[in-house]
Amino acid sequence: RSSGGGEMLAPCGPGAMRMEGGYGALADALAKALPEGVVRTGRGVARIERDGSDDVTVHVEDDRADPLLARRVIVAVPPRVIAASIAFDPPLPDDRLAYMRATQTWAGDWCKVVATFSAAFWSDDDDSGVARWSRGGTKGGGLMAVSWEAAHR
Incomplete structure (x- = not known):
């Protein structure tokens, strides 16, 4: 309720969900289901490359770190941030980049x-x-x- 008014500012009813431990706990549980060392978190991604094979090369912002070789990459940031901060080789199609740049980032500012x-x-x-x-x-x-x-x- 709002202070003293009885008005619901953000009703939480059926369909609302609160995860024990927050969403970080979900990522941790998913990572535990995979072989140790295959999930890398907390690294800023600078560039993602595909060479036509099934492999993906991920270059992190720290130039001293070796690139990561993977079959799959999950980038868990808003589309607008991806378009502004991660380079792709080959480049993403112009229409996809335009769509990503136009996607609002809720509470981003x-x-x-x-x-x-x-x-x-x-x-x-x-x-x-x-x-x-x-x-x-x-x-x-x-x-x-x-x-x-x-x-x-």
Whole structure:
């Protein structure tokens, strides 16, 4: 509920899902199902090359690191970021790059902060833990703050 008003800001009902351990736990579980050492994370990708065979060569941003050879590559970043920061050889088709560049990156220009409290004090008043504040409107550069409870119950 909004503070005191009873209005639901972000209803969470059927279909809403909260993963124990967050989405990182999903990636960890998938990686554990594969042979050790085949999943590489936490590396900025600079270039992805295909030479016509089944192999893919991935060059990471750290030039000192050897390129990675793989059969499959999963790039888990928004399409707009891929188009702006990763080179492909052979190049991606122009229409695909245009589509990727036009794809909005939800919350990509937000500043994200995590705050931890010793107790979910908002639950005492049957509030949801979701709050919204804005100044100057959200159009044309106004400020807006949103909080979201991420506690596991």
